[in-house]
Amino acid sequence: MAASRRGGEKATSDAGVLVIGLGRFGAAIALTLDRLGQDVLAVEKNPTLVAHFSDRLPIVEADATNPDALEQLGVRDFSVAVVGVGTALESSVLVTGNLVDVGTPQIWAKAISAEHGRILQRIGAHHVVFPEFDAGSRVAHLVSGKLMDYIEVEDGFTIVKMRPPRETQGFTIAQSRVREKYGVTIIGVKSPGMDFVYADPETRISANDLIIVSGHSELLERFAARP
Structure with missing residues (x-):
């Protein structure tokens, strides 16, 4: 059982992850990191939330x-910090600035x-995350077409999971010429009861397969719209 540490005790983490704020976003990150075996320390000022998570993190x-509080926690020992404070803009900015x-x-x-x-x-955060916007955008793509999963990596480059269009069924990837015709790349295929495999030009696609496809989001949407 993980023990809670109160504000005056210094953390002993070495190059771990400091997660500040245990709302839904911060808690999900901290719990997942802990489950993956990462060194993680959560910081929360709400005593009710501290009590709730004290046996889990x-x-x-x-x-x-308060910059002095962070110094007492040994903030300099952490290589990564996640600011999960979002709704209180002033607190978010102060924590990030510290x-x-x-x-x-x-x-x-x-x-x-x-x-x-x-x-x-502008104040120096290396990565800014918009969880609500990102989740909404992802769900919009899923409910509007044939896509079963959708991950936008950066600058429009996207990876999706989908059912194969009819014109690809029964053909190898080389025969269907998906990249030439649509500008997207089939990178993986999962047949029923089998694990995903990396696709190559000789990989044959069947109607019941799932395919993993990469490319620009607009091109993927057009490919996914094929019957």
């Missing part, structure tokens, strides 16, 4: 808007609006 009750001031190598910060995100970037 290494956690400290402290106010991260991390910038101590030179945290990687700062991931949650933003709830484009303006909020710009402020975080």
